[in-house]
Amino acid sequence: MTETNSNQLIRLSAAQLAAKLAAREVTAVAVVQAHLDRIAAVDGGDRGVHAFLHVNAEEALAVAAEVDAIRAAGGAAAEELHELAGVPIAVKDLIVTVGQPTTAGSRILEGWHSPYDATVVQKLRAAKMPILGKTNLDEFAMGSSTEHSAYGPTRNPWDLDRIPGGSGGGSAAAVAAFEAPLALGTDTGGSIRQPGAVTGTVGVKPTYGGVSRYGAIAMASSLDQIGPVSRTVLDSALLHQVIGGHDPKDSTSLPDPLADLAAAARLGNVDGMKIGIIKELHGEGYQAGVENRFNESLELLKQAGAEIVEVSCPNFKYALGAYYLIMPSEASSNLAKFDGVRYGLRVLPEDPPLTIERVMAATRAAGFGDEVKRRIILGTYALSAGYYDAYYGSAQKVRTLIQRDFDAAFTKADVLISPTAPTTAFKLGEKLDDPLAMYLNDVATIPANMAGVPGLSLPGGLADEDGLPVGIQLLAPAREDARLYRVGAVLESLLEEKWGGPLLDRAPSLPAPALAETVPSHGGSH
Amino acid sequence: MSDATLSFEEAMEKYDPVLGFEVHVELNTKTKMFSSAPNVFGDEPNTNVNEVDLGMPGVLPVLNRTAVESSIKIGLALNCKIAENCRFARKNYFYPDTPKNFQTSQYDEPIAYDGYLDIELSDGTVFRVEIERAHMEEDAGKLTHLGGSAGRIQGADYSLVDYNRAGVPLVEIVTKPIEGAGSRAPELAKAYVAAVREIVKNLGVSDAKMERGNVRCDANVSLRPHGRERFGIRSETKNVNSLRAVEHAVRYEIQRHAAVLDSGEPVIQETRHWHEDTRSTTSGRAKSDADDYRYFPEPDLVPVVASREWVEELRATLPEPPAERRKRLQADWGYSDLEFRDVVNAGVMDEIEETIAAGAAATVARKWWMGEIVGRAKNADVDPGQLGVKPETIVELNKMVEAGKINNKMAAEVLDGVLAGEGTPAEIVEKRGLAVVSDDGPLLEAIDAALAAQPDVADKIRAGKLQAIGAIVGGVMKATRGQADAGRVKELILQRLGVEG
Structure with a gap:
């Protein structure tokens, strides 16, 4: 077995780690330990990344040791090991796990342990992927900066004074900071893709129903979707294949068999494909550096043989408004269960009488943060008698119009393309007091959730004006997730060729064990 | 404080009652409406629950197919149309018996609608009750208020909640306003609920025990002066849980409303609680338009699609309508009206039918079920049909008596032996040495x-x-x-x- 130092191990992609593990060049315990060491080095302290809310060292090492033992024993059991067995992963703390706390980034669930595993977590366990821990998020996934976590913000590894995006800033930052090769996120309006964009990582929102939501604490049931977070397109495809597929416990889960997404990523061919620029999702309101990197990607795809067309989705301009009716409406109902009666925080009112209504009110007043309360109030109002038709009803109609826009666009293009977010990472605190400015971050990602179509964000380079990562978003028709991986992998490899290596090689070293000096930059994973 | 009432006769002289019923039927599916937890009555509190029933974070509902089938069968038996496509909604309200703080229920898209039920009254007239809808929903948990007085929430020190019932499948059957019953309103009320109960029992979709809350009735009553078309203001008497109580509650509310109207006061739109001990109602919660449940379509469930083929398949499995079946059986068996009513009330009509089919004479079957088995079932606190008496056993016992091998007293003893699992009648006669002494x-x-x-x-x-x-x-x-x-x-x-x- 060749010696691989831990600084090299953490920079490998999941696919590379899987290959080394299968070849027994490295042990799963060494891989997990290297990531645990990295977490210990960069995650804590005042200037730490703070991607993790809980580190699950003991169990992760035990799973790794089990994988190593199976490999060492050889035979059928070793043959049957999943491709990603022993490759560690971080899980967004919105997804329930037995044996670790699940907080949803909220005080109201502080200390709560789920009695059951989410379906995706069961699948990770079945694949014997060690779970490194639970990652930070905006409370109940409500936010675009991870600043709304009750447990403090996560910092962007590219600039510790900036936000890592949200709500899945913890998962994106963990992967960007080499604390984990893979992570799970959830995406209701962009919570996987927008953090991916601002941290220079890859994030995928699968087709609605493609991955079971059972065990993901619901924000907006008709929009939520669990998806992969990684540093390469292929890694997301590999993880997507682990977590995807029909689940009888989720009525909205699609019955379709899962396509071979990794094969699509490895295919790497856009020759003759039509790629549609969405007129409404770039230009005005988008930072110049974002726009430049976007145009550069279009040029590369054209050179690779794709035909670039322009499509118009005129109803997308209503998407943000409709989203901020549907999402809070569903959230107001989904979050009603947090009342202090059965689990989680219970706060007694200071003065008598001690009635159930007053206990519920005191618990919710103390347990929820401002953004959560804001959305509960919005949603309660939007669903109220006399307002339902004007708000929720109209928003559902807009949703239908957005779906029709996508349907029309996909008659002209195989895949659509846009910047993932209008800007690069902003400073911590910059938009905290301006909810509307915060909401605008998701303007390009929300339409996919409204229509249930899949979307992928991958690094498109660094913005000229601030040197921060820019995300490129690809969108495909529902159930055609494979197209995202096929086009994404091509664009990724063209960009890395241009940069001379992965974008994250250019990230500054964190104030911790040095990275870049000891590890030569390596090529893409294709 | 008791309310003033007029005599029923005086109330009828002055006013015309309009009724309406919401009957909740608990389905006897193996598992709950949206979870795989068992649907069983009477177990230790909070044992028939899983993470879904407790409303744990992250859980999702999955609709019980059998519950949908049962609901369609009920709809068909009530002569309803069955929706090809229908959805569930969330009814949002904070109350600790509802683990999610919303109830998953059908709202504006019931699975069955526009039906009717013909009710035969004691004088032989048939009264048609129009059914507005039958929709699916889940039951709530059960609260027990402790300390304070009389198990009420007011003044209680604390309350316990049992979620075993939370998520039990319910079908709520809602009538259209029932006009023209006049002084037979109380009788009609009882007969209607009895008919619904018999239908769901006959369909096999519910245990239909009112004393266990399998069938629960909310009775709406309003009065209007004779000749006026516009309805009066109604009260809704909740959870009237026996047939007698339904009759009494409607009669009482008619008398109470009449007294209120006579005094010149408006009737208050409210829920009322029925008290069996005093045979009266007391004021519950004021019901008004201010109740806002913020209904919206349940996003965690997909629409229920009832294909016409499926509905027809289910229609083909429906048993004969209860009223027709009863007429046929009484004629076939030659029972008097009184004998037949006793059989129906004892709940052994099906058993007698099976026993006759197994070869017993109608009189013999009635003698055994009414004379021997009903009493044993009562002592054991089970339904006669649940005692485990097989029709063949009765036929065999009767043959032995007729052949003079054993006498009636011995036959009863042999039956006890059979129920105790000692073997077949012949084996028990042999084992216990019970043959009639013929030497x-x-x-x-x-x-x-x-x-x-x-x-x-x-x-x-x-x-x-x-x-x-x-x-x-x-x-x-x-x-x-x-x-x-x-x-x-x-x-x-x-x-x-x-x-x-």
Whole structure:
């Protein structure tokens, strides 16, 4: 077995780690330990990344040791090991796990342990992927900066004074900071893709129903979707294949068999494909550096043989408004269960009488943060008698119009393309007091959730004006997730060729064990 | 504080009642409406629950297919149309018996709608009750208020909640306003609920035990002066849980409303609580338009699609409508009206039908079920059908009695043996040595002994007072521990005494 130092191990992609593990060049315990060491080095302290809310060292090492033992024993059991067995992963703390706390980034669930595993977590366990821990998020996934976590913000590894995006800033930052090769996120309006964009990582929102939501604490049931977070397109495809597929416990889960997404990523061919620029999702309101990197990607795809067309989705301009009716409406109902009666925080009112209504009110007043309360109030109002038709009803109609826009666009293009977010990472605190400015971050990602179509964000380079990562978003028709991986992998490899290596090689070293000096930059994973 | 009431007769003179019913039927599916937890009554609190029933973070509902089938069957039996596509909604309200703080229920898209039920009243007239809808929903948990007075939430020190019932599948059957019942309104109320109960029992979709809350009735009553078209303001009496109580509650509310209207006060739109002890209602919660449940379509469930093929398949499985079936059976069996009503009330109509099908005469089947089994079931606190008596057993027992192998008393003992799992009737007769004593030798000995013990009785018989023979027969039966054939004993006594029988 060749010696691989831990600084090299953490920079490998999941696919590379899987290959080394299968070849027994490295042990799963060494891989997990290297990531645990990295977490210990960069995650804590005042200037730490703070991607993790809980580190699950003991169990992760035990799973790794089990994988190593199976490999060492050889035979059928070793043959049957999943491709990603022993490759560690971080899980967004919105997804329930037995044996670790699940907080949803909220005080109201502080200390709560789920009695059951989410379906995706069961699948990770079945694949014997060690779970490194639970990652930070905006409370109940409500936010675009991870600043709304009750447990403090996560910092962007590219600039510790900036936000890592949200709500899945913890998962994106963990992967960007080499604390984990893979992570799970959830995406209701962009919570996987927008953090991916601002941290220079890859994030995928699968087709609605493609991955079971059972065990993901619901924000907006008709929009939520669990998806992969990684540093390469292929890694997301590999993880997507682990977590995807029909689940009888989720009525909205699609019955379709899962396509071979990794094969699509490895295919790497856009020759003759039509790629549609969405007129409404770039230009005005988008930072110049974002726009430049976007145009550069279009040029590369054209050179690779794709035909670039322009499509118009005129109803997308209503998407943000409709989203901020549907999402809070569903959230107001989904979050009603947090009342202090059965689990989680219970706060007694200071003065008598001690009635159930007053206990519920005191618990919710103390347990929820401002953004959560804001959305509960919005949603309660939007669903109220006399307002339902004007708000929720109209928003559902807009949703239908957005779906029709996508349907029309996909008659002209195989895949659509846009910047993932209008800007690069902003400073911590910059938009905290301006909810509307915060909401605008998701303007390009929300339409996919409204229509249930899949979307992928991958690094498109660094913005000229601030040197921060820019995300490129690809969108495909529902159930055609494979197209995202096929086009994404091509664009990724063209960009890395241009940069001379992965974008994250250019990230500054964190104030911790040095990275870049000891590890030569390596090529893409294709 | 009790409310003023008018006499029922006076109320009827002045006013015309309009009724409406919401009957909740608990389905007897194996598992709950949206979870795989068992749907079982009476277990230890909070044992028939899983993470879904407790509303744990992250859980999702999955609709029970059998519950949908049962709901369609109920809709068909109520002559309803079945929706090809329908959805669930969330009814949002904070209350600790509802683990999610919303109830998943159908709202504006019921699975069944626009039906009717023909109700036969005691005088033979048929009254048609229009059904507005039958929709699916989940039951809530059960709260028990402790400390304070009388199990009410007001003044209680604390409350306990049992979520075993949370998520039990319910079908709520809602009538259109029922006009024109007049003074027969209370009778109609009882007959309607009884008919619904019989339908769901007959369909096999509910245990239909009102005392267990399997069938629960909310009764709406309003009055209007005779001749006026516009409805009066209604009250809704909740959870009236026996047929008698339905009748009494409607009668009481009519009398109460009449007194309120007579006093010139408006009737308050509110829910009322029924009290069996005082046979009266008390004011519950004021109901107004301010109740805002913020209904919206349940996003965690996909629409229920009931294809026409599926509906027709289910229609083909429906049993004969109860009223028609009853008429047919009574005619076939030749029971009197009284006999038949007793059979129906005892809940053994199906069992008698099966016993007759197995080869017993109608009179024999009735004698066994009404005479032997109903009483045993009552003692065991189960339905007669649940005792485990097979029709074949009754047929076999009856054959033995008719052949003179055993007498009726022994047959009852053999039945006990069968129920105790000791074997077939023949095996039990053998094992317990229960055959009627037919060898006259031991009988004659016993008869001689009995005659010697009661010489005065023997004299009376000799003198022609044959009714005195019972005392001697009794002595013989006692001596033979009941194993003698009483008819044969009588013959032998008369022979012995040289008297013509």
